[in-house]
Amino acid sequence: MPTAAKLVTTKNDLPYEVRQNLVQRLNAVLAQSIDLAAQAKQAHWNVKGPNFFSLHELFDKAAGEIAAFSDDLAERAVQLGGIAEGTIQAVGRASTLPEYPLDLTTGNGHVEAFSSALAAFGRTVRESIDYAAGLNDADTADLFTEISRAVDKLLWLVEAHQQ
Numbered sequence: 001m002p003t004a005a006k007l008v009t010t011k012n013d014l015p016y017e018v019r020q021n022l023v024q025r026l027n028a029v030l031a032q033s034i035d036l037a038a039q040a041k042q043a044h045w046n047v048k049g050p051n052f053f054s055l056h057e058l059f060d061k062a063a064g065e066i067a068a069f070s071d072d073l074a075e076r077a078v079q080l081g082g083i084a085e086g087t088i089q090a091v092g093r094a095s096t097l098p099e100y101p102l103d104l105t106t107g108n109g110h111v112e113a114f115s116s117a118l119a120a121f122g123r124t125v126r127e128s129i130d131y132a133a134g135l136n137d138a139d140t141a142d143l144f145t146e147i148s149r150a151v152d153k154l155l156w157l158v159e160a161h162q163q
Ligand SMILES: [Fe+2]
Pocket: 044, 060
């Protein structure tokens, strides 16, 4: 979790300390989302085997959706007076997702690795819904809820390949 940074002045009426905590949480989830989108691309590029085309397309769709989440998370952090910490170096320090294996090629291998990463991200996001709601920020909670629902759907689409 990054340290609480000083916020810029805004007329947003959420209390300063609440915004500080939310910015910190948003940056933690942002780091995971940027990591996860790169993992989806890694799977998109390297998957091989009988389900090649459907998995190649699905991993790309996942990367695109996750990149859109990153955008919303980063912009919410800035709306609350914070700095979005989205550089590769900052993300590398902050993401708590396991490193995606570089030696995978099979469909099953990528489905297993990527579904695990999606599920780990999903757990963080679901937990963040309650965190934001506990700070009385229904809007950030709503953003996390929207992302959580989309992650559950992506997880279904990916896991269906091994069920
Ligand atoms: Fe591509």
